[in-house]
Amino acid sequence: MYRSQRLALKYFAAAVTLFGIMIIAGLMSAYYYINPDFLFGLLHFNIAKILHIDTLVIWLLMGFMGAIYWFLPEEFGMEPVGIPAAEILFWIFCAVVAVVAIVFIVVQYGGSDTAGLWLVQQGRKYVEAPRWAAVGVVVVMAVFAWNVIGTALKAKKITGIMVVLIVDLVPLIVLYLDAFPAIDNMSVDLYWWWWLVHLWVEATWEVLIGCIMALALMQLLGTSRRIVEAWLYIEVALVLGTGILGLGHHYFWIGTPKYWLAVGGFFSAFEPLPLLGMVVHAVYDAGTHHMKTTNKPAFYWMMAEAFGNFIGAGVWGFMITLPQVNLYAHGTQWTVSHGHFAFWGAYACGVISVIYLVLQKSRKATLVNGARWKWAFAALNVGLIGMVGTLLVAGFSQAFIERAIGGSTLQAFISGQESPWFVDSMVARFIFGLIFALGYVVLVYDFLTIGRRVAVETGATVTA
Amino acid sequence: MIGVELLETALLLGLFVLLAGAYGILYGAGKLSQRRAILHAGFACYGIQCALALVVIAFTPLAMFWKAFIAASTLAYLGIPPVTWRFLGRMH
Numbered sequence A: 001m002y003r004s005q006r007l008a009l010k011y012f013a014a015a016v017t018l019f020g021i022m023i024i025a026g027l028m029s030a031y032y033y034i035n036p037d038f039l040f041g042l043l044h045f046n047i048a049k050i051l052h053i054d055t056l057v058i059w060l061l062m063g064f065m066g067a068i069y070w071f072l073p074e075e076f077g078m079e080p081v082g083i084p085a086a087e088i089l090f091w092i093f094c095a096v097v098a099v100v101a102i103v104f105i106v107v108q109y110g111g112s113d114t115a116g117l118w119l120v121q122q123g124r125k126y127v128e129a130p131r132w133a134a135v136g137v138v139v140v141m142a143v144f145a146w147n148v149i150g151t152a153l154k155a156k157k158i159t160g161i162m163v164v165l166i167v168d169l170v171p172l173i174v175l176y177l178d179a180f181p182a183i184d185n186m187s188v189d190l191y192w193w194w195w196l197v198h199l200w201v202e203a204t205w206e207v208l209i210g211c212i213m214a215l216a217l218m219q220l221l222g223t224s225r226r227i228v229e230a231w232l233y234i235e236v237a238l239v240l241g242t243g244i245l246g247l248g249h250h251y252f253w254i255g256t257p258k259y260w261l262a263v264g265g266f267f268s269a270f271e272p273l274p275l276l277g278m279v280v281h282a283v284y285d286a287g288t289h290h291m292k293t294t295n296k297p298a299f300y301w302m303m304a305e306a307f308g309n310f311i312g313a314g315v316w317g318f319m320i321t322l323p324q325v326n327l328y329a330h331g332t333q334w335t336v337s338h339g340h341f342a343f344w345g346a347y348a349c350g351v352i353s354v355i356y357l358v359l360q361k362s363r364k365a366t367l368v369n370g371a372r373w374k375w376a377f378a379a380l381n382v383g384l385i386g387m388v389g390t391l392l393v394a395g396f397s398q399a400f401i402e403r404a405i406g407g408s409t410l411q412a413f414i415s416g417q418e419s420p421w422f423v424d425s426m427v428a429r430f431i432f433g434l435i436f437a438l439g440y441v442v443l444v445y446d447f448l449t450i451g452r453r454v455a456v457e458t459g460a461t462v463t464a
Numbered sequence B: 001m002i003g004v005e006l007l008e009t010a011l012l013l014g015l016f017v018l019l020a021g022a023y024g025i026l027y028g029a030g031k032l033s034q035r036r037a038i039l040h041a042g043f044a045c046y047g048i049q050c051a052l053a054l055v056v057i058a059f060t061p062l063a064m065f066w067k068a069f070i071a072a073s074t075l076a077y078l079g080i081p082p083v084t085w086r087f088l089g090r091m092h
Helices: A003-034 A045-076 A083-106 A114-119 A131-155 A160-179 A186-220 A225-250 A259-270 A272-288 A296-321 A323-329 A333-362 A372-405 A410-418 A420-449 B003-033 B036-059 B064-091
Strands: none
Touching (some): A003 A083, A003 A420, A045 A131, A045 A160, A045 A186, A045 A333, A131 A160, A160 A186, A160 A225, A186 A225, A186 A296, A225 A259, A225 A272, A225 B064, A259 A272, A259 A323, A259 B064, A272 B003, A272 B064, A296 A323, A296 A372, A296 B003, A323 A372, A333 A372, A372 A420, A372 B003, A410 A420, B003 B036, B003 B064
16 A cells, blocks of 8 residues: 555544534534523534534545545556655644644634734634634645645656646635635625635535546446546536636625626526536446445445435525525525535535545455445435435525515514524434434444454455 | 515425436436336426426516526426436447
């Protein structure tokens, strides 16, 4: 095994650990809605929510990096350049995440001065990390880019997937620099902040996961490079074509010019179209391979990625993307429902799929199957669907009672929050969150024991 | 837009895309299994999607621009599964 691949395993271990912390923080955030006095005076709701959201971003990012570090030496047939630096930076990255989490929990928030921005938190959603930590993230990402680009240069060869990846790494890093400015005008600040948040999630990350899935498909199903690369180019063109100007759906109500209503609504309404193409592709792959594979969990999670992305981003997104509906739906639990489903489908399922694939290879398991992954798959997906379903109902009640009937007054906000539809949905969401957490525990147990169970290692036949 | 119209419109839009997904899945499954019944079920989903598009256009308070968009995208959804399938078949 290459050093890069050993590093990949460390990144996956860190990602799965942060996934667990994300779930704990998510359960806490959900519980605050049921019992607002929870940890009163000790840990505020906003801190639990920050931990939930930020660990989501970091665990997925670490999952992506792990996947790239795994596939990189196989693509170029050599150890990536700069691996010693990447190994050191992995530990620094973990230490930075831990220190920032401790600061969030213990200090929570600082003053609105430069010291507060640099040492405590920046107060901007998704990028709350203080500036010193944000500088650390930039350094880690720069070394990651150097690992990829430098290896391509040294190997004097390139593949289509690697070209796409290298081109994607540039905006991935440049856009993150948007985490630093502290602009006084809120409209201007949000205008640029959305470049980071939207263009990471609906552009650069989409391309990144597209590259990772292309590499995984070749190993999992033996799909030819010619096919995955051709499909990757089409997917990238379609996703970027709709996703970049789809940015406009975040500009509807932040004080930007009126034309964004048409631009944002128009391009984001196109976003389900390429996702439908991906669903058809998933059906084609599943059918032509007769669902036969030596790694069923990786295969099923990859299928879950295609379908989850379509439903979470496509269906849930289309419900609220047209300005006339978005006027009532934005900022309610409805958008939270969409966010959970889309992140799960587009990214989390893909990362879990790659982890299964990598664990099979690293532990030399001839066959990965069994009951545990099925329980984990079922509990995680039932939990997730239950959460997004209940959040949707809560969002409906907010949009209906608070916005459409109440006219968005403070009293209407209170009425929406006290509605039985909202209150009961929050309780149900917490219960489904517990099911999701249970699925995570089984998933981790399955990860830890893959290839170490006798039944798996000696499995001689591939069951269809 | 009043409350009930808001929820009806949003649900119709969601269902509109969901039916496109059902059409795509059943179209693919029908082609793979070479069973006409499944293929027809896919086209039936597309038929329901068209009916939903008509409901959106006729009864929701969306602006004309968005209604025209729904009409145009209904046509686009019809072509995506067959075009994708043909492309994939040629690639393989």
